Amino acid sequence: MTRVIGLTGGIASGKSTVSRMLATAGLPIVDADQVVRTLQQPSSQGLQALEQAFGRNIITATGELDRSALGQLVFNDDQQRNKLNRIMQPMVWNEIWQEVDQFRKQGIPWVVLDVPLLIEEHYDRDCDLVIVVAVDRAIQRQRLMDRNHLTVDQAEARIVSQMSLEEKKRHADIVIDNNGNLQKLRQQVEAVLKRLKEQ
Known part of the structure; x- marks a missing residue:
């Protein structure tokens, strides 16, 4: 039986980085942006x-x-x-x-749906596990400004145009905290992979 993992987050929260880590570990990814x-x-x-x-x-x-x-x-x-x-x-x-x-x-035992609007468009209802990649608002805003060369106001407008990360976290089975460095992120992804193997 194939089980479905829903992966989501906010803009500049690090969802794509987590998605790449899961792909590197051999999980097939269905990428909504693609x-x-x-x-x-x-x-x-x-x-x-x-x-x-x-x-x-x-x-x-x-x-x-x-x-x-x-x-x-x-x-x-x-x-x-x-x-x-x-x-x-x-x-x-x-x-x-x-x-x-x-x-x-x-x-295939597990497949990952990498979907920014996972919860808004109700994909989560058909998922066996929902992972939300979360980050504090100030860090999210700064990363978005750096990545997309935006002003504070432009970055803030993009963040508020989405469902808040706090709301998304309420729908999550697993929350990955991406306030730290890449190493801390990788450790959390490894813990998720271990949990999947045990299941």
């Missing part, structure tokens, strides 16, 4: 739906999605963000569970 990119390739159904909803300005001269233009539209506007989610989430949902089914057919 699924979204595939669904938004030039000439795809997803990209056509986005162009129809948000206009030609979100398409580059080479026919690709201009992610930063779309980001500017949706990050500070709940209505626009909800519109984006209504378009993309049903497609993403179908694709993710199709990928999980492929792993089930292979009899």
